[in-house]
Each structure stands twice: as C-alpha cells, then as structure tokens.
Amino acid sequence: MAHAQPHSHDHVHGHAHDHVAHSHGPATPHPAQAATWSILRMTVAARLAAALAVCAGLWAFVLLAMR
Secondary structure, eight states: OOOSSOOOOOOOOSOOOOOSSOOSOTTSOOOOOOOSOOGGGSOHHHHHHHHHHHHHHHHHHHHHHHO
16 A cells, blocks of 8 residues: 655754764763862771761761651
C-alpha cells in the first residue's frame, strides 16, 4: 500500500548546537584547572582530624535522630 502524500523525516527542531565557548577538539581533554582545596594536599594529621570531625558530626546526627 503506497501513501498518497510524500512523507519527510526531517528532524529540525529549531535549536542550534553551536558550542562556540567549547573550543577544544573531541579527542583533547579539558585543560587542568587550579584546585583551591584538595584533600590530597592535606597532611596526614589534618586528614585524620577532618575524618574525626566528620565522624563526630555523623554520630551527633544519628544520636539526635534516635531521640
């Protein structure tokens, strides 16, 4: 059975995909950005103190939630 009207499958949706600000190629990774803070730059003592502070905060949350 043939259609009486020609049918087109053009998928133009009216929005362009111009990435002008995104200028590197698809195979090139993003350039490195300066990290303002990194846990990898902390000393072992500072990492331990931060872990203990997070642990204490989580325990406080659990204990308050159980009340």
